[in-house]
Every structure is written in structure tokens, then in C-alpha cells.
Amino acid sequence: xxxxxxxxxxxxxxxxxxxxxxxxxxxxxxxxxxxxxxxxxxxxxxxxxxxxxxxxxxxxxxxxxxxxxxxxxxxxxxxxxxxxxxxxxxxxxxxxxxxxxxxxxxxxxxxxxxxxxxxxxxxxxxxxxxxxxxxxxxxxxxxxxxxxxxxxxxxxxxxxxxxxxxxxxxxxxxxxxxxxxxxxxxxxxxxxxxxxxxxxxxxxxxxxxxxxxxxxxxxxxxxxxxxxxxxxxxxxxxxxxxxxxxxxxxxxxxxxxxxxxxxxxxxxxxxxxxxxxxxxxxxxxxxxxxxxxxxxxxxxxxxxxxxxxxxxxxxxxxxxxxxxxxxxxxxxxxxxxxxxxxxxxxxxxxxxxxxxxxxxxxxxxxxxxxxxxxxxxxxxxxxxxxxxxxxxxxxxxxxxxxxxxxxxxxxxxxxxxxxxxxxxxxxxxxxxxxxxxxxxxxxxxxxxxxxxxxxxxxxxxxxxxxxxxxxxxxxxxxxxxxxxxxxxxxxxxxxxxxxxxxxxxxxxxxxxxxxxxxxxxxxxxxxxxxxx
Numbered sequence: 001x002x003x004x005x006x007x008x009x010x011x012x013x014x015x016x017x018x019x020x021x022x023x024x025x026x027x028x029x030x031x032x033x034x035x036x037x038x039x040x041x042x043x044x045x046x047x048x049x050x051x052x053x054x055x056x057x058x059x060x061x062x063x064x065x066x067x068x069x070x071x072x073x074x075x076x077x078x079x080x081x082x083x084x085x086x087x088x089x090x091x092x093x094x095x096x097x098x099x100x101x102x103x104x105x106x107x108x109x110x111x112x113x114x115x116x117x118x119x120x121x122x123x124x125x126x127x128x129x130x131x132x133x134x135x136x137x138x139x140x141x142x143x144x145x146x147x148x149x150x151x152x153x154x155x156x157x158x159x160x161x162x163x164x165x166x167x168x169x170x171x172x173x174x175x176x177x178x179x180x181x182x183x184x185x186x187x188x189x190x191x192x193x194x195x196x197x198x199x200x201x202x203x204x205x206x207x208x209x210x211x212x213x214x215x216x217x218x219x220x221x222x223x224x225x226x227x228x229x230x231x232x233x234x235x236x237x238x239x240x241x242x243x244x245x246x247x248x249x250x251x252x253x254x255x256x257x258x259x260x261x262x263x264x265x266x267x268x269x270x271x272x273x274x275x276x277x278x279x280x281x282x283x284x285x286x287x288x289x290x291x292x293x294x295x296x297x298x299x300x301x302x303x304x305x306x307x308x309x310x311x312x313x314x315x316x317x318x319x320x321x322x323x324x325x326x327x328x329x330x331x332x333x334x335x336x337x338x339x340x341x342x343x344x345x346x347x348x349x350x351x352x353x354x355x356x357x358x359x360x361x362x363x364x365x366x367x368x369x370x371x372x373x374x375x376x377x378x379x380x381x382x383x384x385x386x387x388x389x390x391x392x393x394x395x396x397x398x399x400x401x402x403x404x405x406x407x408x409x410x411x412x413x414x415x416x417x418x419x420x421x422x423x424x425x426x427x428x429x430x431x432x433x434x435x436x437x438x439x440x441x442x443x444x445x446x447x448x449x450x451x452x453x454x455x456x457x458x459x460x461x462x463x464x465x466x467x468x469x470x471x472x473x474x475x476x477x478x479x480x481x482x483x484x485x486x487x488x489x490x491x492x493x494x495x496x497x498x499x500x501x502x503x504x505x506x507x508x509x510x511x512x513x514x515x516x517x518x519x520x521x522x523x524x525x526x527x528x529x530x531x532x
Contacts, residue, residue, distance in 0.1 A: 012191040019184045026177040033170035040095050041163035047088050054080040062120050066133045084112040101158035108151035115144040206230025222249050357393050359386035366400035378415035379408050389512045395474045402467040407435035413501030417491045428511040434489040439504035445484040475510045482510035
């Protein structure tokens with residue numbers, strides 16, 4: 001198709017170039033002929049006629065002066081510009097260098113000079129001297145002027161036919177230019193019609209057919225086979241479209257199969273989700289009920305063990321007192337463990353409406369709850385101005401209480417020094433709680449957030465191992481994350497004394513969303529009422 005179009009365009013371009021070339025040649029010839037007729041010959045005729053009229057005015061003036069002896073009769077002679085003294089043949093040679101009339105004009109100028117020198121000038125002097133002219137004098141002047149007139153007429157009779165021939169040539173060239181213009185228009189029209197028919201046959205009709213085939217497939221008839229028509233390029237394009245249709249049908253079939261599998265998987269997932277929700281509700285109810293049921297016999301065990309310790313303490317042997325002490329301590333630890341487990345299970349399940357919470361107030365409440373531990377350990381807590389976030393005040397207070405409480409509990413030899421900071425990082429607030437305590441080994445950085453995970457024996461540090469796990473659950477419930485900083489900040493005493501007793505320290509960092517849109521609150525589950 002490209003070769004056909006190129007050949008057709010080459011033919012059209014060749015015809016147009018030939019027509020344009022002929023038009024340029026004719027146009028240049030027309031301009032040349034028009035310049036000769038309108039400017040050159042006109043200028044030759046005009047200047048020569050002005051020369052002849054000036055000579056007539058001069059001859060008439062001298063005759064009038066000869067008859068009247070009135071000096072005013074010579075005014076036309078003076079106004080004529082004395083043409084015999086100013087020949088025009090040189091200017092005519094510039095305008096019409098190839099004219100055959102130029103020698104006749106030179107002869108006429110010579111006759112004019114002879115008329116003035118031989119008759120006009122002597123006649124004026126004679127009349128000025130008072131002489132009277134005879135008939136012979138007038139006849140001599142007439143003969144000289146007739147000689148000038150004869151030469152001038154020969155010039156005119158030669159120049160006018162030349163001008164008429166140039167005008168005829170101009171008319172012929174103009175007609176030829178008009179004919180070429182009409183021929184150009186016909187050629188352009190015919191070439192345009194031929195190109196239109198060829199483009200319609202080679203491009204438009206095959207493209208329309210292929211578009212119709214594609215439209216049928218686009219309207220939903222995916223089984224319709226696309227066939228290209230016309231030049232080989234459109235046939236190839238039709239084959240490509242057909243191949244694309246086949247691939248599209250195959251992909252649609254795969255997509256339908258995948259969609260059906262997704263629907264089946266979604267149904268299974270929804271069923272499993274419902275089963276999981278039911279299991280979670282049963283598990284939560286079991287935790288509440290089991291915890292309540294455990295509390296009552298455990299209180300009895302602890303109560304009677306304490307009664308045995310008070311009544312029979314010192315009356316039995318040392319081993320019996322030790323056993324009673326172990327029983328009381330185990331019962332208390334079991335009660336604490338059950339209470340912590342209940343608190344952990346309530347996070348995110350029994351919630352209060354979210355609101356704007358000033359974290360500085362939450363920290364103040366947490367420090368107030370830890371007042372006794374702070375006084376006993378001599379702990380110092382330094383905190384930045386904390387921001388306002390969206391969340392639940394009791395949980396955020398519990399978060400600060402657990403972090404500060406751990407910093408006090410796991411202290412080194414020096415008094416605890418705790419530093420709490422905050423800064424904004426994009427759409428989140430990033431907080432840190434740093435201390436000068438015993439620190440956390442890097443390999444245990446993730447393990448400390450697991451429930452019931454302890455890194456030290458209970459004899460060294462008390463607790464149930466739920467504190468940091470609860471912090472993680474509170475932070476994630478509010479849409480953030482929590483981690484142990486690999487490089488803890490160094491926090492020492494304000495006075496600088498006792499720094500040698502500081503531990504490596506620990507830095508816990510966590511984030512909370514800046515805006516309410518980041519808060520991911522789960523649907524509240526119905527609380528299980530437990531009788532106390």
C-alpha cells in the first residue's frame with residue numbers, strides 16, 4: 001500500500017511541478033511583455049511626442065513673432081525647453097535599446113538642430129534688428145521644419161508597429177497563462193478526484209471495514225472472527241486484531257474462572273470468618289467465666305493460707321512455715337496473673353467512645369498511680385509537651401503507666417531517670433520512653449512484646465510478663481506500632497552524680513496517628529457480665 005500511495009503521489013507531484021514550471025515561465029514572459037508595452041514603449045512615445053509638441057510650439061512662436069514683431073509671441077519658444085538643444089535619443093536608447101526607430105529619432109533631432117541654427121535663430125536676430133521677412137524666408141523655414149517632421153514621422157511609423165507587436169505578444173502570453181491556469185485547475189481537480197478514489201479504495205474502505213469488525217467484537221460478540229480486507233497492510237492489521245481478540249477471549253475466560261474461584265474462596269472465607277468470630281466470642285466468654293470461676297477458689301486458698309500463716313506462724317517447724325509462705329505467694333501471683341489477663345483481654349473489646357485526648361494529662365494520671373513506686377525508688381520523670389491525639393484515655397494512661405512502671409522496676413543501681421519525648425513524622429507522632437535501667441539485649445527486642453514472656457526470674461523482678469504485650473496491643477489498637485530502639489538514648493541523673501551506677505538503658509518507641517482517619521477501631525463486642 002505504501003508503494004501504491006507513493007507512486008500515485010509521485011505522478012501527481014510530477015504533473016503539478018510541470019504545470020507550475022510552465023506557469024512560472026509564462027508569468028515571467030508576461031511580466032517582461034507587460035513592462036515593454038506599458039512602460040518602455042509608452043515612455044518612448046510620450047517623450048518623443050513631447051519633443052515634437054515642443055518643436056511645434058517653437059516654430060509657431062517664431063512665425064508669430066515674425067508677423068507681429070511682438071516679443072510676447074516668443075513666450076511659447078521660451079517655455080518649450082528648447083528641445084533642439086536637449087536631444088532624447090540617449091534616454092530612448094536606455095528605455096528601448098533594441099528598437100529600430102532609434103536612428104530615425106536621431107535624424108529628427110539633427111533636423112531640429114538644423115532648423116533652429118539655420119533659420120530660427122537668424123530670423124529672431126533679423127526681426128530684432130527691424131528687418132522684414134519675405135515669402136522666401138518663410139518658405140525656407142517651412143522646408144527645414146518639414147524635414148524635421150518627415151524624420152519624426154518615420155520614427156513614429158517605426159515605433160508604433162513595434163509597440164503593437166509587443167501588445168499582441170502580451171495578449172498571446174496572457175491567454176497562454178490563462179489557459180495554463182485553467183489546465184492547472186483541471187489537473188488539480190482530476191488529481192484530487194483520483195487521489196480521493198485511491199485513498200478511499202486503499203485506506204478508507206479497508207479501515208471502515210476493519211473498524212466495523214472491531215466494533216462488532218466490542219459490542220459483545222467475542223466469538224466473531226475479525227478479517228481484514230484491502231491492501232496487505234490492512235489484511236495484516238486484521239490478523240493482528242484477530243490475534244488480540246483471541247488473547248482477549250482467553251484472558252476473559254481466565255478472568256471468569258478466577259472470579260468464580262474468588263467467589264468460592266470468599267464464601268469459604270466468610271464462613272471461616274463467621275466461625276472465627278463465633279469462636280472468639282466463645283473464647284472471650286470462656287475467659288471471663290473461667291477467670292471469675294478461678295477467682296473464687298483462689299481467694300479461698302489465699303485466704304485460708306494467710307489464716308494458717310497468721311495463726312500457726314512460728315508454731316510449726318521452719319519447713320512448714322516455708323510451705324505456707326510458698327502457698328500464699330503462689331495464690332497472690334495467680335490472682336495477679338488472672339487480673340492482668342482480664343485487663344489484656346479487655347483492650348479493644350470493651351471500649352469507650354474515641355475523643356481528643358491530651359497525652360500530657362494521661363501521663364500525669366499514670367505518674368499519680370505510680371507515686372508510691374516513684375517515691376520509694378527516687379525516680380525522676382522528664383517529659384516534653386505531649387500532643388493531643390484521638391483515642392481512649394484509660395488505655396493511653398495504661399500505656400504510660402506500664403512503660404514508666406517497667407522503667408522503675410528494671411532499674412540499675414542508680415535512681416531511675418526516665419525521659420519521654422515526642423516529635424511529628426509525617427502523619428504520625430513518634431514517642432519515646434528512655435531510661436537508665438538494666439536494658440534489653442537486642443536478640444530479645446521482639447520477644448518482650450509477647451504475652452507471658454519474661455527475661456528475668458520472678459525472684460529478681462516481679463510481674464506477670466503482660467505489661468509490654470498490653471502496650472503493644474494498646475498502640476496497635478490506636479493505629480500505631482511499638483518497638484525497642486536498637487541504640488537506646490543515654491539518660492543519667494540531673495546532677496551527674498552516681499552515673500557509674502547507671503545501666504545501658506532502654507528506649508521504647510511508638511507511634512500514634514495525627515488525625516482521626518488513622519484510628520482503626522474494631523466493632524465493639526458485647527461485654528460478658530460476670531457476677532462478683
